[in-house]
Amino acid sequence: MTEPIIGIDLGTTNSEVAILRDGQPHVFAEDGDPIVPSFVGLSEDGRLLVGKAARNQWVLAPERTIKSIKRKMGQDVKVRLGDQEYRPQEISAMILRVLRERASQQLGVTVTRAVITVPAYFNDAQRQATREAGELAGLEVLRILNEPTAASLTYDPTHRELRRRLVYDLGGGTFDVSIVQSQEGVVEVLSSHGDTQLGGDDFDELLFKYICDRFQEDNGIDLRDNLVSRARVLRAAEAAKRQLSSHPFARVEEEFIAEKEGQPLHLNLEISRITYEELILPLLNRTMDCVQRALDDAHLTASALEKVILVGGSTRTPLIGQMLQERLGQAPHQEVNPDLCVAMGAAIQAGIIGHQDVGAVLVDITPHTLGIKCLDESEGFFNEYKFARIIARNSALPASRSDLFHTFRDRQTEVEIDVYQGENDDVRRNHRVGRFMVQGLAPVPAGNQLLVQFDLNLDGILKVTARERATGLQKQVVIENALAHYQQEERDEARERLDRLWLDRSPAYAAEEDDEEEESEDAEEESTELMPELAPGPREGQREAVQARALLEKADRLLVRVSPEDRAEVERLMERVRTSLTDRQWDRVIAASNELADVLFYLEDA
Ligand code: AMP
Numbered sequence: 314m315t316e317p318i319i320g321i322d323l324g325t326t327n328s329e330v331a332i333l334r335d336g337q338p339h340v341f342a343e344d345g346d347p348i349v350p351s352f353v354g355l356s357e358d359g360r361l362l363v364g365k366a367a368r369n370q371w372v373l374a375p376e377r378t379i380k381s382i383k384r385k386m387g388q389d390v391k392v393r394l395g396d397q398e399y400r401p402q403e404i405s406a407m408i409l410r411v412l413r414e415r416a417s418q419q420l421g422v423t424v425t426r427a428v429i430t431v432p433a434y435f436n437d438a439q440r441q442a443t444r445e446a447g448e449l450a451g452l453e454v455l456r457i458l459n460e461p462t463a464a465s466l467t468y469d470p471t472h473r474e475l476r477r478r479l480v481y482d483l484g485g486g487t488f489d490v491s492i493v494q495s496q497e498g499v500v501e502v503l504s505s506h507g508d509t510q511l512g513g514d515d516f517d518e519l520l521f522k523y524i525c526d527r528f529q530e531d532n533g534i535d536l537r538d539n540l541v542s543r544a545r546v547l548r549a550a551e552a553a554k555r556q557l558s559s560h561p562f563a564r565v566e567e568e569f570i571a572e573k574e575g576q577p578l579h580l581n582l583e584i585s586r587i588t589y590e591e592l593i594l595p596l597l598n599r600t601m602d603c604v605q606r607a608l609d610d611a612h613l614t615a616s617a618l619e620k621v622i623l624v625g626g627s628t629r630t631p632l633i634g635q636m637l638q639e640r641l642g643q644a645p646h647q648e649v650n651p652d653l654c655v656a657m658g659a660a661i662q663a664g665i666i667g668h669q670d671v672g673a674v675l676v677d678i679t680p681h682t683l684g685i686k687c688l689d690e691s692e693g694f695f696n697e698y699k700f701a702r703i704i705a706r707n708s709a710l711p712a713s714r715s716d717l718f719h720t721f722r723d724r725q726t727e728v729e730i731d732v733y734q735g736e737n738d739d740v741r742r743n744h745r746v747g748r749f750m751v752q753g754l755a756p757v758p759a760g761n762q763l764l765v766q767f768d769l770n771l772d773g774i775l776k777v778t779a780r781e782r783a784t785g786l787q788k789q790v791v792i793e794n795a796l797a798h799y800q801q802e803e804r805d806e807a808r809e810r811l812d813r814l815w816l817d818r819s820p821a822y823a824a825e826e827d828d829e830e831e832e833s834e835d836a837e838e839e840s841t842e843l844m845p846e847l848a849p850g851p852r853e854g855q856r857e858a859v860q861a862r863a864l865l866e867k868a869d870r871l872l873v874r875v876s877p878e879d880r881a882e883v884e885r886l887m888e889r890v891r892t893s894l895t896d897r898q899w900d901r902v903i904a905a906s907n908e909l910a911d912v913l914f915y916l917e918d919a
Contacts, residue, residue, distance in 0.1 A: 528582070
C-alpha cells in the first residue's frame with residue numbers, strides 16, 4: 314500500500330481530518346462524530362485535554378483552556394496553559410496530533426504526510442507557523458492549501474474549462490468570502506475578504522443576551538451573574554439557533570435555572586425565527602458588504618459566477634442563502650456538508666498529489682423541491698395554487714424542515730395538506746405526491762396556526778406532519794416515493810390538466826364575489842385552505858391584509874340584514890379597515906378589523 318496522505322481542515326472552532334478512498338473523500342469520525350473542537354486544555358488534575366473534553370470545560374474553566382489559537386498563528390506571542398507557556402504553533406500541533414492519531418488508528422498505519430488548509434488571507438508568517446505546527450505533530454506538510462480552494466475542489470474537481478466560484482465561509486468565529494478561479498487544474502484565489510471576528514459564536518451571544526433580557530424582565534434576575542446558569546443559557550442558545558435553521562420556532566427550556574425567595578425558577582421561552590433573524594441581520598449585512606468587495610476586487614459581476622458555495626456550519630442559517638440569492642441571482646450550493654467541505658477538499662488535493670483518480674463528491678440530495686399547496690394573496694388577488702416550498706431542491710439528505718401556515722376562514726375546522734414536488738410557483742405545474750386532511754381543528758377565527766413538518770430520509774421516504782399549534786392536535790402521513798422522478802406520461806398529463814384549467818380559469822376571489830350568500834357560507838364551512846405564515850419585511854402585513862379583506866367580504870354580505878342605524882356603524886368600520894389597508898398601517902388594520910369582527914359576530918347571531 315502506498316503511504317497515505319491525509320487532508321486536514323485546521324479550523325478556528327473545529328477541525329477535521331479526511332482521506333481520499335476510491336476517488337471519494339472520507340472523513341474520519343469517532344463515535345460517529347467527525348469534528349474535533351479546536352480546544353486545548355488542562356484538566357483539574359493536570360491532564361492534557363484536546364477536542365471535545367477541552368471544549369466542555371471552557372465555559373467553566375477558561376483559565377485552563379485555550380480556544381481559537383488559529384487567530385494567534387504567525388504572531389510572536391505565547392499563551393499560558395497551567396504553569397507553562399506555549400507558542401501558538403505548539404498548541405495547534407496538539408490538535409493536529411489528535412487528528413493524525415485518529416487517522417492512523419483507523420487506517421492501521423502510521424500517517425506521516427498531510428495537506429493542511431489555511432484561510433486565503435493568511436500571510437507568509439501564518440502559513441509558515443501552520444507548516445511548523447504540522448511538523449511538530451510529526452507530519453510532513455506536502456501542501457498548504459487555501460480553504461476556499463479546498464471547498465471548491467469538492468464540487469467537480471476535474472473540469473477543464475474556466476470557472477469562477479464564490480465561496481462564502483461562515484464558521485463559529487470567522488467569516489471570509491473568496492472568488493476562486495480554476496481552469497485545467499490551475500486554481501487561483503482572485504480575491505478574498507472577511508472579518509476574523511465574526512461568526513456563529515456572535516449569533517449565540519445575541520440570542521444569549523435576548524434570552525437573559527427576557528428572563529430578567531419576567532423575573533428580575535440576571536442569569537449572566539451566575540457562571541453555571543450563564544453556561545447553561547449559552548449552550549441552550551446555541552441549540553436554539555441550530556433548531557431555528559430548520560424550524561420556524563425554537564423553545565428554550567432549562568429547569569431550575571435560578572432561585573428567587575427560596576423558590577426555583579425555570580427558563581421556558583419560545584423564540585421565533587423572525588425574531589432571531591432580526592437580531593443577526595446587521596451582522597449578515599456586514600458579510601454581504603464583503604461579498605460585494607470580493608467581487609469588485611476580482612473585477613467581476615455576479616453573473617460571471619458559475620457557482621456560489623456555502624462553507625462553515627453557520628451557513629445553515631436560511632437567511633444567508635436567501636440574502637445571497639437576492640444579491641447574486643443564483644441559489645447557493647451546500648450539498649456537500651458545509652462543516653466537512655474543506656477537509657474533504659484537502660483530502661481530494663492529497664489524492665491528486667498521490668496521483669489518485671478523483672471524482673466529484675457524491676452526495677445524497679433531493680433532486681426536486683418539496684412543499685405544499687396553499688392560498689396566497691398579493692395586490693388584492695387570491696391565488697389558490699401557490700406552491701409553498703418546505704424542503705428546497707439540492708438539500709442534503711436526510712433533511713428535516715418545518716414551516717408555519719394559518720387557516721384562512723373563521724371557524725375553519727379542517728385543512729387539506731396537499732404535498733407536491735417540483736420547482737414551479739404554481740402547484741399545477743408540479744407533481745402531486747400525496748395529500749391528507751387534518752380535521753377537528755379548534756373553531757377559532759381565521760389565522761389558526763399550523764406547523765407543517767417534512768422529514769425526508771435517504772430512501773426518499775417523506776414523513777409529513779401537520780400540527781395545530783394551539784392544541785397540539787396532529788396528523789401524520791408517510792409518502793413512500795416522494796423522490797420519484799416525473800415520468801414522461803405524468804408530465805404530459807400534468808401539462809394537459811394545466812391547459813384545461815387555463816381555459817376555464819377564473820380568479821378565485823371573483824368566483825366568491827359572485828356566489829350567493831348561502832353558498833359562500835357553505836364554502837366557509839368546507840374551506841380547507843391554508844395560508845403561509847408570513848415573516849415581516851417585504852411581505853409584512855400580508856396576513857393581516859388577507860384577513861381584513863375576508864372580513865370586508867363578509868361584512869358586505871351581511872349588510873343586507875342590518876338595520877339602518879347599525880348599517881352606518883358597520884360602514885364606518887368598513888371604511889376604517891379599507892383606509893388603513895390602503896395606508897398599509899398594519900396595527901390600524903388589526904385594530905379596525907377586530908372591531909369590525911366584533912360587530913359582525915353580533916350581526917351573524919341576530
Ligand atoms: P465551523 O467553524 O465551520 O465548524 O462552524 C461552527 C459554527 O456553526 C458554530 O457557531 C455552530 O453553532 C454553527 N452551526 C452548526 N450547525 C448549525 C445550524 N444548523 N444552524 C446554524 N448554525 C450552525
